[in-house]
Amino acid sequence: MAAKKQDAGDTKKRKRLNTEAPKASKLVASKKHKPDSVAKDNKNKKTAPLTGRERRLHAKELADARKKKRKRHFTLEQELARLWEKMRRHKIAKEDRAKLVTEALRKMKGKIPEIVGSHISSRVLQTCVKHCSQAERDAVFEELRPHFLTLAFSAYAVHLVKKMLDNASKKQLAGFISTLRGHVAPLLRHMVGSIVVEHAYELANAAQKQELLSELYSTELQLFKDLVSLKESRLSDVMSKLGLQKGSVLRHMTSxxxxxxxxxxxxxxxxxxxxxxxxxxxxxxSVTDIIQQLSSPLIVRMIGTRDGAKIGILCVKYGNAKERKKIIKGLKGHIDKTAYHQYGCMVLVCILSVVDDTKLITKVIIRELQSILKELVLDKNGRRLLLQLLHPNSSRYFSPDDLASLNLSIPSLSLKDQSEASFLTETSKVSLGDKESKEDIEVAVDEVNKDKTSADDSDLAESGKKDPFVRRQELLIKSGLADSLLDICIESVGELIRSNFGKEVLYEVATGGSDGIMHPVLDDKINSLHNAVASLAALPKSEDSQEEHVLENFHSSRTIRKLILDCPNFASTLWEKALKGKSELWVHGHSCKVISAFLESPDPTVLKLVKKELQPLIDIGILKNPKPIEQANQ
Known part of the structure; x- marks a missing residue:
């Protein structure tokens, strides 16, 4: 019994101990947890998230610290940037800007070559050079003079170099060009350096340009620049004067x-x-290799200069069908810009005159031109494309330089030059003797050269194999270009006939183009255009109108006069619809030339039409007749 009581007491003690233990452990735990929570709260307070502004400022501080370690003049650049923000404002007095420029140059003095390669410092210097005094500009130039070649290869410093050249005196420019001597070829091979050479070339005079070019021709000319004078501007003349070997020059130029x-x-x-x-x-x-390399989208970037456009023309003329196709496709999307360009438009003119693939031309070029047709007609350069199709190679519309560029040839590829060269070679071998035998030999040589040309050089066609008239028909008539052109002329007849450039296109369209290319397919629309011009001329003369009457305007009166002389059908329409019974009203001023044109017409039908009404005006001396009507009728 006692044992059982003891066991029961033990179990009660164990239960009491078990129940008390959790309380003790909780107490201990609560005591331990309190300082941990306090530490955690303190930690959370220290690592609280930063605001966006605080993060940006912190990042900027870190970036500035890294830049200070990496850039020697970082603090100076920061000061210059602050000055630049003030001096580049538009609304700032000249005196205030001059002070800021002087202060910036003072801070940079002696350190310009070191900081000019920086994006910020370069822009600050450009502004300073633009607005500083000449003495300050000369000081900057002198400080940079020993470092020009190094700066020419820097992506940021190159802009300052260009600015310095723009403001340089003749002496300073000559000194800069002399520093380029021996380094022109390496600079041209560099994307940035080539910009400096080109800028110097554009600013240079003829002698300085020749100096830059000559070292690209041969090693001898690179070493001895005084060998070349302005009299021998062409490479062939230089070679003949100095006795340079052609092979050596070619190797150097190729390299x-x-x-x-x-x-x-x-x-x-x-x-x-x-x-x-x-x-x-x-x-x-060698020439074929170059043409092959250039017959790609590269040509679009070249035709913006006079010589670049000539190269484009030569590539079109002497390239094979595959290369011509590449050139045309490379121009896709650039037709409008090229058509308006002074030199680029001549490349398009050459394509229209030479390339036989009229379907490709219609798809790539004509379709793009049709969307800007009216603008082309009124543009000085754009109209040339249309005029070339309407009246090819006309000296009335193309200058002698334009026609010369279209007739350019490459001696080694030109069929004409090759035949002439071989002819001279063969005839020079003929000894002096009987004249008849010499002529027989020369004729035989010509026949040999013809056979040689047709057999060996069939792929070097300077113009297409297709008949030029057929090519024009396909590009002008079958493509629908002429139809669209007539619609534009009829809709905007008043604007075009009074325009300095539009009147020429309207004249060619109204006459049906050279060789009557638009007849008889478009005769109905051409007659509609004649009626549209006659309707304008039939309008009453009004002094209140701000626009001159079509018979009195300088441009339109001369265009109508030419149409009367060259197009009897138009002359009859104009007389019947606008001038019959009103000729006395228009015998003064610019319109007098229009009335006189009826008397000068070579067509007897026109003279007969106006004889009855104009003869009394001639008799009383109001109208002068260049030739008697009776004599003209004979």
């Missing part, structure tokens, strides 16, 4: 040109000039 073309640095006029000289002396295979 200069090829790396530039491989890198695609083809935008600069100095390279275009070099390529033109290269074409003049290079052999057939």
């Amino acid at each position: 200069v040109i090829q790396p530039i073309l491989e890198k695609g640095i083809v935008d600069h006029s100095i390279l275009h000039r070099v390529l033109m000289e290269y074409f003049s002396i290079a052999d057939k295979s």
Whole structure:
């Protein structure tokens, strides 16, 4: 019994201990937990999330700290940037800007070559050079003079170099060009350096341009610049005067040109000039390789200069069908911009005159031109494309330089030059003797050369194999271009006939184009255009109108006069619809030329039509007759 009581007491004690233990553990736990929670709260307070502004400021501080370690003049650049923000404002007094510029130059003095490669410092210097005094500008130039070549390769410093050249005196520009001597070819192979050479070339005079070009021709000319004078501006003349070997010159020029073309640095006029000289002396295979390289979208970047457009024309003329196709496709999307360009439009004119693939031309070029047809008609350069199709190679619309560029040839590829060269070679071998036998030999040589040309050079067609008239018909009539052109002329007849440039296109359309290319397919629309012009002329003369009457306007009166002389059908329509019974009203001023044109018409039908009404005006001396009507009728 006692044992059982003891066991029961033990179990009660164990239960009491078990129940008390959790309380004790909770107490201990609560005591331990309190300082941990306090520490955690303190930690959370320290690592509280930063606001967006605080994060940006902190990041900026870190970035500035890294830049200070990396950039020696970081603090100076920061000061210059603050000055620049003030001096570049538009609304700032000149005196205040001059003070800021002087202060910036004072801070940079002695450190310009070191900081000019920085984006910020370069822009600050450009502004300072633009607005500083000449003395300050000269000081900057002198400080940078020993470092120009190094700066020419810097992506940011190059802009300052260009600005310095723009403001340089003649002496300073000459000194800069002399520092480029021996380094022109390496600079042209560099994307940034080529910009400096091109800028110097554009600013240079003729002698300085020749100096830059000559070292690209041969090693001898690179070493001895005084060998070349302005009298020998062409490479062929230089070679003949100095006795340079053609093979050596070609090798040197090829080593200069090829790396530039491989890198695609083809935008600069100095390279275009070099390529033109290269074409003049290079052999057939070398020229063919260059044409093959350029027959791509690269050509679009070249035709913005005079020589670049000539290269484009030569590539079109001497490229094979595949290369011509590449050139045309490369122009896709750039037709409108090219058509308005002074030189680029001549490349398009050449394509319309030479390439036989009229379907491709219609798809790529004509379709794009049709969307801007009215703008083309009124544009000085754009109208040339239309005029070339309406009246090819007319000296009335194309200057002698334009026609000369269309007739350019490459000696080594030209069929004409090759036949002449071989003819001279063969005839020079003929010894002095019987005249008849010599003539027989010359005729035989001509026949040999003709056979040789047709057999060996069939792929070097300077113009297409297709008949030019057929090509014009396909591009002008079948493509629908002429139809659209007539619609534009009829709708805007008043604007076009009074325009300095539009009147020429309207005249050609109204006469049906050269060789009557638009007849008889579009005769109905041409007659509608004649009636539209006659309707304008039939309008009453009004002094209140702000626009001159079509018979009194300088441009339109002369256009109508030409149409009367060259197009009897128009003359009859105009007389019947607008001038019959009103001729006495228009015998003064510019309109007098219109009335006189009826008397000068070579068509007897027109003279007979106006004889009855104009003879009394001649008799009383109001109207002068250049030739008696009776004599004209005879």
